[in-house]
Amino acid sequence: MHSISLALNGKPVHGQVEGRTLLVEFIRESRGLTGTHVGCDTSQCGACVVSVNGKAVKSCTVFAVACDGAEITTIEGLAKGVDLHPMQVAFKEHHGLQCGFCTPGMIMASIDIVKRHGKSVDEETIRRELSGNICRCTGYHNIVKAVQAGAANM
Amino acid sequence: MASATGVGASVRRKEDLRFITGKGQYTDDINLKDQAFAYFLRSPHPHAKIKSINTAKAAKMAGVVGIYTSVDVAKDKIGGLICGWGITSKDGSAMKAGPHPILAEGKVRYVGDHVAVVVADTKEQAKAAAAAIQVSYETLAHVVDAAKAMTSKVQVHDVAPDNRVFNWGLGNEAETDAAFKRAAHVTKLDIINNRLIPNAMEPRAAIGAYDAGTESYTLYTTSQNPHVARLVISAFHGLAPEHKLRVIAPDVGGGFGSKIFIYAEEVVCVWASKHAGRPVKWTGDRSEAFLADAHGRDHVTKAELATDANGKIIGLRVHTIAAMGAYLSTFSAAVPTYLYGTLLSGQYNIPAVYVTVDAVYTNTAPVDAYRGAGRPEATYVVERLVETAARELREDPAEFRRKNFVTQFPHQTPVIMCYDVGDYGAALDKALAMSDYKNFASRKAESAKNGKLRGVGLSAYIEACGIAPSAAVGSLGAGVGLWESAEVRVNPIGTVEILTGSHSHGQGHETTFAQLVSDRLGVDINSVSIVHGDTDKVQMGMGTYGSRSGAVGMHAISKALDKVVAKAKKVAAAVMEASADDVVFQDGSFTVKGTDKKMAFGEVALQSYLGHKFNSSEIEIGLKESAFHDPANFVFPAGVHICEVEVDPDTGHTTIAAYTCVDDFGNLINPMIVEGQVHGGIAQGIGQALLEGCIYDEESGQLLTGSFMDYAMPRAGYMPNLADFKLGFTCTPCPTNPMGIKGCGEAGAIGSPPAVINAITNAIGVREISMPATPLTVWNAMQASGMKKAAE
Ligand code: FES
Ligand code: FES
Numbered sequence: 001m002h003s004i005s006l007a008l009n010g011k012p013v014h015g016q017v018e019g020r021t022l023l024v025e026f027i028r029e030s031r032g033l034t035g036t037h038v039g040c041d042t043s044q045c046g047a048c049v050v051s052v053n054g055k056a057v058k059s060c061t062v063f064a065v066a067c068d069g070a071e072i073t074t075i076e077g078l079a080k081g082v083d084l085h086p087m088q089v090a091f092k093e094h095h096g097l098q099c100g101f102c103t104p105g106m107i108m109a110s111i112d113i114v115k116r117h118g119k120s121v122d123e124e125t126i127r128r129e130l131s132g133n134i135c136r137c138t139g140y141h142n143i144v145k146a147v148q149a150g151a152a153n154m
Numbered sequence: 155m156a157s158a159t160g161v162g163a164s165v166r167r168k169e170d171l172r173f174i175t176g177k178g179q180y181t182d183d184i185n186l187k188d189q190a191f192a193y194f195l196r197s198p199h200p201h202a203k204i205k206s207i208n209t210a211k212a213a214k215m216a217g218v219v220g221i222y223t224s225v226d227v228a229k230d231k232i233g234g235l236i237c238g239w240g241i242t243s244k245d246g247s248a249m250k251a252g253p254h255p256i257l258a259e260g261k262v263r264y265v266g267d268h269v270a271v272v273v274a275d276t277k278e279q280a281k282a283a284a285a286a287i288q289v290s291y292e293t294l295a296h297v298v299d300a301a302k303a304m305t306s307k308v309q310v311h312d313v314a315p316d317n318r319v320f321n322w323g324l325g326n327e328a329e330t331d332a333a334f335k336r337a338a339h340v341t342k343l344d345i346i347n348n349r350l351i352p353n354a355m356e357p358r359a360a361i362g363a364y365d366a367g368t369e370s371y372t373l374y375t376t377s378q379n380p381h382v383a384r385l386v387i388s389a390f391h392g393l394a395p396e397h398k399l400r401v402i403a404p405d406v407g408g409g410f411g412s413k414i415f416i417y418a419e420e421v422v423c424v425w426a427s428k429h430a431g432r433p434v435k436w437t438g439d440r441s442e443a444f445l446a447d448a449h450g451r452d453h454v455t456k457a458e459l460a461t462d463a464n465g466k467i468i469g470l471r472v473h474t475i476a477a478m479g480a481y482l483s484t485f486s487a488a489v490p491t492y493l494y495g496t497l498l499s500g501q502y503n504i505p506a507v508y509v510t511v512d513a514v515y516t517n518t519a520p521v522d523a524y525r526g527a528g529r530p531e532a533t534y535v536v537e538r539l540v541e542t543a544a545r546e547l548r549e550d551p552a553e554f555r556r557k558n559f560v561t562q563f564p565h566q567t568p569v570i571m572c573y574d575v576g577d578y579g580a581a582l583d584k585a586l587a588m589s590d591y592k593n594f595a596s597r598k599a600e601s602a603k604n605g606k607l608r609g610v611g612l613s614a615y616i617e618a619c620g621i622a623p624s625a626a627v628g629s630l631g632a633g634v635g636l637w638e639s640a641e642v643r644v645n646p647i648g649t650v651e652i653l654t655g656s657h658s659h660g661q662g663h664e665t666t667f668a669q670l671v672s673d674r675l676g677v678d679i680n681s682v683s684i685v686h687g688d689t690d691k692v693q694m695g696m697g698t699y700g701s702r703s704g705a706v707g708m709h710a711i712s713k714a715l716d717k718v719v720a721k722a723k724k725v726a727a728a729v730m731e732a733s734a735d736d737v738v739f740q741d742g743s744f745t746v747k748g749t750d751k752k753m754a755f756g757e758v759a760l761q762s763y764l765g766h767k768f769n770s771s772e773i774e775i776g777l778k779e780s781a782f783h784d785p786a787n788f789v790f791p792a793g794v795h796i797c798e799v800e801v802d803p804d805t806g807h808t809t810i811a812a813y814t815c816v817d818d819f820g821n822l823i824n825p826m827i828v829e830g831q832v833h834g835g836i837a838q839g840i841g842q843a844l845l846e847g848c849i850y851d852e853e854s855g856q857l858l859t860g861s862f863m864d865y866a867m868p869r870a871g872y873m874p875n876l877a878d879f880k881l882g883f884t885c886t887p888c889p890t891n892p893m894g895i896k897g898c899g900e901a902g903a904i905g906s907p908p909a910v911i912n913a914i915t916n917a918i919g920v921r922e923i924s925m926p927a928t929p930l931t932v933w934n935a936m937q938a939s940g941m942k943k944a945a946e
Contacts, residue, residue, distance in 0.1 A: 020278075034183035035176015037407075039355045040440035044862035047355060075176035084174070092170040095830050099660030100173030101355040101407030107174065127870040134862065136355050136408050137660045139837030139902075140870040141879055142830060 004068040009077025026064035035075040046133030049105040056112030075104035090150030098137035114151040160673035164826035181359040186433040193280035197262035200517040200855025201296035212286040217279030224259040237482035238633035249320040252311025254481040256418040263480035266445030296517040298850035300477035303514035310515035319513040324495040330508035333469030337460035341543040349452035349848040356407020362423030363433035370398040377403040379697020403687040406659035411523035415484035450524020452477035459539040472509040479520035493528030499567035500536035525903040537908035585794035589814035606800040609917025615905035616792040619701035619897030622785035637784035640710035644777040646763040648756025649681040655695010656707035676742020701897025710783035717779035728768035791896040793817035795909035806933025816882040821894040835902020841868040843910035
């Protein structure tokens with residue numbers, strides 16, 4: 001067992017983890033933050049994307065112990081009180097979700113795309129950058145629209 | 155005029171807030187106190203005898219609570235999984251259903267078959283113990299290819315010596331044969347409809363919990379139809395009577411059919427929870443989803459279309475071998491029969507149609523309904539044939555379709571269906587205009603300048619949703635009725651709860667259903683909540699699949715709303731001292747004709763519960779009504795897809811250059827949600843046409859496409875660009891429901907694969923190409939036809 005301390009959605013968190021505990025397991029199981037999802041076991045779907053030290057990371061693909069000292073933001077930590085993040089607003093406004101299962105990962109990945117490519121990120125870049133996030137419901141059309149709109153308002 | 159939140163408005167979804175903030179509650183998000191974890195030991199062989207299972211070592215491992223096998227299943231007399239639809243063969247014999255135990259008994263029949271389950275304190279412990287179970291297998295020869303099943307020496311089930319589950323036929327055989335005899339032209343195609351793996355993004359999961367104090371069970375499960383799950387687990391598995399079993403399907407992360415069925419894992423969790431004395435939770439890995447979720451499609455077909463000298467279609471003859479996999483899943487038998495053969499007339503006036511289907515066992519995962527279920531397979535056959543016939547006859551594929559369209563309604567086809575209403579020409583016109591079909595040649599020339607081969611393909615689909623009426627489907631072999639239920643509870647302060655037997659797994663019922671209620675009762679949409687997915691809250695219901703929740707589910711709600719309004723009118727009349735006949739209800743207010751007396755809906759609700767101002771022996775206290783609705787007919791969405799592709803002749807890579815889809819879904823409740831359904835359906839259709847194909851290795855029987863790294867899912871980049879993806883609608887309101895709506899959930903997946911393939915064959919100038927049309931497949935087809943050379 002390893003002791004880890006990190007900041008999860010701005011709150012200090014301490015925990016004991018096995019070496020093999022994945023970050024997503026730590027977030028979901030130890031901390032009860034179930035907004036981060038697990039959609040695959042091969043690091044392909046992006047349902048698990050969170051922000052680690054400001055970068056989008058597939059939390060199924062990092063060990064919790066490797067995140068000792070990190071600042072982590074999950075989907076639950078995006079809104080400021082009742083004020084939603086512009087990307088959250090855009091997903092709702094543009095019907096960028098149906099079943100909602102891929103949505104937390106999509107939103108976290110999209111925010112990262114905008115951070116790296118700027119507010120006026122073009123469609124082709126969005127589509128390419130979202131290739132690590134699978135959605136089975138929406139056909140991506142409205143997700144792309146949502147990302148463009150969210151980007152403009154970020 | 156529709157209100158901003160009423161029927162016809164693109165109301166933003168009420169359910170979204172919890173999903174965009176990470177507050178959704180999917181099955182795996184639920185954790186019960188003291189829960190243990192289940193892990194299934196699965197067969198590594200496609201076909202083998204189980205000689206022995208030794209659990210002694212595993213049972214002693216850390217954290218193990220219990221290990222169960224078919225021996226324990228037999229001891230407790232837990233029944234096997236069932237197929238709820240019985241098909242009768244042409245010779246009158248019943249379909250040959252082999253046993254489907256919840257844990258394999260004596261034999262395993264596909265890679266992934268459930269052999270044993272370990273319940274332990276943690277997932278890791280359960281997994282480790284499962285690895286320590288020693289199973290001695292005697293491997294048997296296997297067959298994974300549907301086309302070879304009937305001639306194989308392998309016998310998957312004793313009841314079916316030639317692996318044939320049934321040999322079914324539909325249509326007018328003699329007339330069809332006669333039509334082919336007098337045909338001026340016959341177009342023949344050999345068609346494979348590729349096996350698909352549904353892959354809803356939320357893997358299946360279940361938690362079973364036994365309460366020894368009340369001797370009752372609760373099951374949380376990823377289900378599209380929790381009431382049917384309860385019915386089957388009670389009536390067939392015999393675990394608990396219905397009143398002692400509560401099934402809850404919380405938020406469900408997509409289904410596309412794969413979560414209709416009752417699976418071994420959920421039954422085992424319920425059963426094991428009593429043995430373990432603790433709740434038992436199972437969450438499937440994606441790898442398990444690939445192995446053991448019911449797959450879709452997998453048809454091998456020979457089809458031919460007869461035309462007369464005027465290019466009129468006079469006959470269609472089809473023979474299909476449909477894979478069922480190793481066991482008959484819950485609705486499997488209905489898919490290649492009554493959901494397939496019945497749609498083979500397409501949008502066309504075809505006097506003679508005859509189809510035969512051989513359903514076969516193979517040593518693969520079971521095959522059952524996947525988005526469209528039978529109708530995509532039918533549409534693919536019809537629309538590939540029609541397009542090919544038009545090309546052979548040198549007619550414009552659009553005009554060839556038009557001249558064969560059904561134009562008079564109602565239209566009785568030779569294959570059961572009676573189309574109620576439609577205007578196929580209108581959808582075609584609109585799609586041609588939106589896609590600028592007439593200027594295709596100039597776009598083709600433009601693509602050629604960039605070294606690309608451009609092609610265009612059409613598909614004019616029809617489908618049938620809201621399978622009904624119950625008596626009719628019963629006569630065709632359904633084991634259940636296909637009605638829906640609703641209850642409208644008006645609270646004393648005028649807010650409304652709708653309890654529905656349908657269940658959303660992404661369709662947005664919490665919004666669309668509330669729009670209907672808001673319109674009809676004149677209450678604010680935020681004063682309406684939708685309750686579903688819990689058998690303790692909602693009376694019996696049939697669930698969500700087959701695009702039925704609008705046409706059937708909302709119709710039940712509509713009926714219950716009618717009753718609420720009728721009752722409220724009586725209360726209003728009593729309070730306002732008028733005759734109920736003189737009370738008018740409009741825009742949320744009750745008024746008395748010819749007076750200025752007026753009561754708001756909320757006031758009437760309150761008075762209904764107070765009972766102060768009417769005689770409660772004449773008018774019952776309260777305002778709550780329920781209804782069951784059994785539709786009079788199917789509903790028939792139809793439309794036209796036009797796809798343009800660009801093929802890179804050097805690599806065979808296909809890009810969707812433009813996509814236009816015009817649908818007639820009747821009236822739309824929420825156009826935004828409807829469009830979302832179409833986008834998603836088309837993505838799955840493009841996936842089938844270009845990317846997705848489940849492959850079992852013939853020699854080893856192993857699933858080769860067992861992860862997202864081997865099974866290509868559509869990603870954002872495969873879809874047409876925003877500006878090139880156009881949706882349109884035409885409207886012939888459905889006459890069999892008061893909303894005038896049809897179904898929209900599956901149409902995209904039904905109409906799109908033939909449009910894409912027709913476009914590719916047009917682009918590279920070949921007659922046939924198989925799905926998925928991967929770059930390799932396309933490149934090979936070009937080489938074989940000499941196309942590559944010509945392009946150079
Ligand atoms: S769960 Fe992390 S990528 Fe799929
Ligand atoms: S909304 Fe269902 S997977 Fe994306």
